[in-house]
Amino acid sequence: xYVLVADDSRVMRQIVIRTLRQAGYDWQIVEAADGQxxxxxxxxxxxxxxxxxxNMPNATGIEALNALRQAGCDIPFGFVTSEGSQEMRDQxxxxxxxxxxxKPFTAESFREVLEPVLA
Amino acid sequence: MSxxxxxxxxxxxxxxxxxxxxxxxxxxxxxxxxxxGAAGEFVDxxxxxxxxTVAALGLGARAVVRTETAAAHELTRALLMMDASEFVGPEDxxxxxxxxANVVGGNVKSLLAAPAVLSLPTVAAHAPELxxxxxxxxxxxxxxxxxxxxxxxxxx
Numbered sequence: 001x002y003v004l005v006a007d008d009s010r011v012m013r014q015i016v017i018r019t020l021r022q023a024g025y026d027w028q029i030v031e032a033a034d035g036q037x038x039x040x041x042x043x044x045x046x047x048x049x050x051x052x053x054x055n056m057p058n059a060t061g062i063e064a065l066n067a068l069r070q071a072g073c074d075i076p077f078g079f080v081t082s083e084g085s086q087e088m089r090d091q092x093x094x095x096x097x098x099x100x101x102x103k104p105f106t107a108e109s110f111r112e113v114l115e116p117v118l119a
Numbered sequence: 120m121s122x123x124x125x126x127x128x129x130x131x132x133x134x135x136x137x138x139x140x141x142x143x144x145x146x147x148x149x150x151x152x153x154x155x156g157a158a159g160e161f162v163d164x165x166x167x168x169x170x171x172t173v174a175a176l177g178l179g180a181r182a183v184v185r186t187e188t189a190a191a192h193e194l195t196r197a198l199l200m201m202d203a204s205e206f207v208g209p210e211d212x213x214x215x216x217x218x219x220a221n222v223v224g225g226n227v228k229s230l231l232a233a234p235a236v237l238s239l240p241t242v243a244a245h246a247p248e249l250x251x252x253x254x255x256x257x258x259x260x261x262x263x264x265x266x267x268x269x270x271x272x273x274x275x
Binding site (some may be wrong): 008009010011015016018044055056057081082083084085087102103104105106 | 138139141142143177195198199200211214215217218220221224225226228234237238239271
């Protein structure tokens with residue numbers, strides 16, 4: 001698996017990658033620091049999965065998702081965000097996201113969400 | 120009207136903070152607890168805050184986390200799994216401590232009475248002064264012998 005991990009915080013990207021490994025996913029990772037990079041790297045790198053923060057500079061995660069879908073890109077997309085309200089989950093779902101993992105997360109919560117997606 | 124937007128109890132802030140620290144910093148253990156009494160003045164403070172804004176109402180809330188810079192260094196090392204002797208640069212400190220405020224604030228946002236927009240975190244020695252009437256709540260915490268304060272303020 002080749003996975004794009006996006007967060008404007010380098011620390012949080014490291015934590016996400018570390019948690020993926022703790023959950024047993026030893027994937028090849030490419031990193032993005034804002035929504036524009038998510039869009040650009042998704043199209044150029046064609047990852048198998050995108051794990052993106054919501055609130056980022058330049059373009060938010062949901063703006064990146066909308067732009068990718070408009071560009072005809074259907075790479076599976078999930079959010080990893082500190083904002084886990086029902087309103088945000090509904091917005092993510094309507095935009096075509098497969099899941100929303102709320103921060104703080106654990107290796108177990110990653111597995112619970114990712115296993116059905118990978119099946 | 121304004122205070123009805125932000126009805127967040129101390130116990131809720133404590134639960135959020137304990138979840139955040141247990142998951143991100145302390146390997147699942149709850150090592151941050153409420154501390155009795157006021158924190159007093161920090162000698163070398165660092166603050167991180169996020170704003171939650173409800174544009175339609177012209178209102179919002181601010182969540183602020185503050186501590187001593189030495190404690191923020193230790194938090195950064197814990198988040199990045201660095202050795203105790205490793206140097207913490209200012210960029211990593213701002214990134215790590217800001218992200219803590221972001222995750223705490225993002226969870227507080229989900230408790231507000233109206234959908235709000237969360238800002239990116241800001242980190243500085245001091246948070247901007249707000250009026251005493253805007254103060255809503257604060258919680259003094261002990262984490263591995265360090266004092267942290269999480270406070271909540273009304274905006275607008």
